[in-house]
Amino acid sequence: MIELQGITRVYAPSGRPPVHALSDVSLRIERGEFVAVVGTSGSGKSTLMSIFGLLARPTSGRYLFDGHDVTTLSVEEQARFRNKRVGFVFQGLHLLPRTSALENVELPLLYSERTAIDGLGSKALAAVGLTDRMQHTPAELSGGQQQRVAIARALVNEPDIVLADEPTGNLDPRSALEVMSLFRELNRQGHTIVIVTHDMAMAGHAKRVARIENGRIVADRTTTPARERASEAR
Amino acid sequence: MNAIRLVRHSIRAISRYKQRSAFIMLGSFVGTAALTLVVAVGAGAERKMLSTVRQLFGVSSIIVMAGGAHLMGPPRANAARLTLDDIEAIASDVSAVEIWDPQQALPEASVRYEGRTATARVLGQSERAERAWQRTVTRGVFIDETAVRASARVALIGETTARELFGDGDPIGQEILVGNVPLRIVGILEPFGTDLHGMDRDDEVVVPISTMMRRLMNVDTIILAKILVRDPSQVEGAVRDITRVLRERHGIPAGRPDDFTLVSPITVQKMVARTERILKLYLPLVAAIALLVATIVAAALMLASVNERVGEIGLRRAVGARVEDVLLQFVVETSATMLSGGLLGVIAGSVAAEAIAARLHLGQLLPWRAALLGIVVSIITGILAGVLPARRAARLDPVEALR
Numbered sequence: 240m241i242e243l244q245g246i247t248r249v250y251a252p253s254g255r256p257p258v259h260a261l262s263d264v265s266l267r268i269e270r271g272e273f274v275a276v277v278g279t280s281g282s283g284k285s286t287l288m289s290i291f292g293l294l295a296r297p298t299s300g301r302y303l304f305d306g307h308d309v310t311t312l313s314v315e316e317q318a319r320f321r322n323k324r325v326g327f328v329f330q331g332l333h334l335l336p337r338t339s340a341l342e343n344v345e346l347p348l349l350y351s352e353r354t355a356i357d358g359l360g361s362k363a364l365a366a367v368g369l370t371d372r373m374q375h376t377p378a379e380l381s382g383g384q385q386q387r388v389a390i391a392r393a394l395v396n397e398p399d400i401v402l403a404d405e406p407t408g409n410l411d412p413r414s415a416l417e418v419m420s421l422f423r424e425l426n427r428q429g430h431t432i433v434i435v436t437h438d439m440a441m442a443g444h445a446k447r448v449a450r451i452e453n454g455r456i457v458a459d460r461t462t463t464p465a466r467e468r469a470s471e472a473r
Numbered sequence: 474m475n476a477i478r479l480v481r482h483s484i485r486a487i488s489r490y491k492q493r494s495a496f497i498m499l500g501s502f503v504g505t506a507a508l509t510l511v512v513a514v515g516a517g518a519e520r521k522m523l524s525t526v527r528q529l530f531g532v533s534s535i536i537v538m539a540g541g542a543h544l545m546g547p548p549r550a551n552a553a554r555l556t557l558d559d560i561e562a563i564a565s566d567v568s569a570v571e572i573w574d575p576q577q578a579l580p581e582a583s584v585r586y587e588g589r590t591a592t593a594r595v596l597g598q599s600e601r602a603e604r605a606w607q608r609t610v611t612r613g614v615f616i617d618e619t620a621v622r623a624s625a626r627v628a629l630i631g632e633t634t635a636r637e638l639f640g641d642g643d644p645i646g647q648e649i650l651v652g653n654v655p656l657r658i659v660g661i662l663e664p665f666g667t668d669l670h671g672m673d674r675d676d677e678v679v680v681p682i683s684t685m686m687r688r689l690m691n692v693d694t695i696i697l698a699k700i701l702v703r704d705p706s707q708v709e710g711a712v713r714d715i716t717r718v719l720r721e722r723h724g725i726p727a728g729r730p731d732d733f734t735l736v737s738p739i740t741v742q743k744m745v746a747r748t749e750r751i752l753k754l755y756l757p758l759v760a761a762i763a764l765l766v767a768t769i770v771a772a773a774l775m776l777a778s779v780n781e782r783v784g785e786i787g788l789r790r791a792v793g794a795r796v797e798d799v800l801l802q803f804v805v806e807t808s809a810t811m812l813s814g815g816l817l818g819v820i821a822g823s824v825a826a827e828a829i830a831a832r833l834h835l836g837q838l839l840p841w842r843a844a845l846l847g848i849v850v851s852i853i854t855g856i857l858a859g860v861l862p863a864r865r866a867a868r869l870d871p872v873e874a875l876r
Binding site: 289292294295296314315318319321322323327329331333335336337338346347349350351352392396 | 788
């Protein structure tokens with residue numbers, strides 16, 4: 240479904256040597272997959288995520304989405320693409336303060352072309368198990384609940400793919416596990432999910448793990464069914 | 474489309490940040506209030522001035538004052554002599570003169586009635602004052618020619634003085650004392666209100682000019698005379714003729730300045746123009762500076778608030794907002810904030826102007842143009858300080874704005 244072909248992303252801060260955040264990365268992800276991209280900080284995994292989500296443009300290379308090169312889209316077409324096709328769970332969550340969980344979740348609908356949007360927000364919140372917290376503001380929610388609001392927001396517009404950048408980064412181990420099993424559950428319901436993490440244990444929840452180092456994919460393997468069953472049983 | 478949804482969302486966002494919105498609102502509030510207030514009071518003062526000027530000087534009147542080169546304020550202590558004979562000579566030599574009325578005055582005299590005392594301005598005038606000054610009596614009769622010829626002990630009394638001396642009683646027919654001279658009240662003067670200097674003109678007693686000069690003051694001079702010409706077009710010629718007659722009678726050699734002053738609609742026009750310039754230019758300038766300072770403050774606050782919200786803009790872009798969606802939101806937010814601040818400012822400015830107008834007896838009218846200007850300037854400032862930076866943030870790659 241999505242395919243990166245020779246993606247390179249170079250940051251060129253003024254007065255300093257350019258940094259190759261991504262060098263010639265090629266990666267193919269099919270519908271229904273659950274992929275974890277693992278790497279240490281500075282390995283380029285967040286940059287990879289931004290490019291998947293069209294939040295940044297690659298310096299060179301092609302990004303095919305259902306066979307169409309989306310790097311050539313205009314700025315406004317990219318905005319529409321992000322709205323329709325991608326659900327992004329940001330690393331810093333970026334929930335609007337003093338705004339109810341429901342309104343936060345409905346934010347992408349504000350910019351959607353869809354007309355029938357009633358009930359989508361509460362449906363997405365139900366999917367992450369927060370039906371009873373819809374009117375709470377982020378400050379009134381725990382870290383794990385906030386993360387789930389962010390996931391609900393990513394789901395609300397029924398995207399083709401859900402991208403999550405370090406979704407367990409700031410969570411205690413129990414909430415982290417809850418969030419990961421939520422992803423697994425969403426994947427089982429048919430959502431295509433890509434997460435980025437530095438935590439191998441979290442990556443183990445995915446069906447496929449790609450390791451990134453210094454801007455290059457160095458390993459890419461599908462986890463064994465046994466491992467999946469083992470983590471399922473926990 | 475979803476524009477209505479977006480507008481509703483933006484309005485809700487304002488109320489979420491009450492403190493921030495309130496401070497920004499305060500900026501447009503102060504600026505608009507100052508502008509509204511100053512322009513309202515200025516316009517009221519101008520109207521008051523023009524109406525008083527019209528009241529004092531019709532288009533065809535000339536005032537002759539003793540003493541040279543002063544327009545406002547009381548005559549000088551040892552002003553040159555201006556006599557009834559001078560004015561009579563003018564009346565007979567200058568054919569354009571239709572009517573004339575001499576005046577002598579005691580600026581502050583004690584007026585007594587039985588046990589009570591009031592301080593009033595006592596004016597000596599002729600029976601023609603009624604026409605010359607367009608001020609008559611509301612009750613009783615005006616001074617007549619007989620009274621002037623006989624230096625009769627009669628007086629007209631203003632409403633304020635009447636109230637002070639008689640309370641609710643009827644002053645007509647009563648006898649008051651000015652100094653030691655008993656005067657019988659024959660009429661109540663038409664109310665005038667305050668004049669340009671804020672002086673209560675109902676605090677007056679009018680007596681025949683002859684009574685004033687002989688019985689009250691023992692002088693043979695007058696301080697001024699009001700002359701009406703037959704037609705406004707004759708004013709300029711009449712001013713020339715009056716000047717010639719008076720210089721001749723006072724024996725002023727060529728090259729020496731006049732020892733009298735003529736105030737005609739032409740000089741009044743100049744004076745009014747000068748005052749108008751102050752009212753129309755400097756006052757709004759002061760208000761504009763207030764508006765500027767207030768809007769700069771609002772702009773700075775808004776700028777800071779937008780800079781804080783770059784992340785939010787990045788988020789909106791990341792979930793699919795187009796640049797124009799972000800712009801619409803910020804335009805709605807800033808306009809609504811500035812507009813409500815501005816409207817409150819207009820209300821506050823008008824209320825304050827009303828209070829001042831009531832004290833100074835100015836007319837009151839909402840200066841909607843100034844109010845509109847204040848609001849428009851506020852909104853434009855808001856757009857510049859709030860929407861432009863938001864646009865810059867919206868044009869970044871979302872990942873950069875999110876950082």
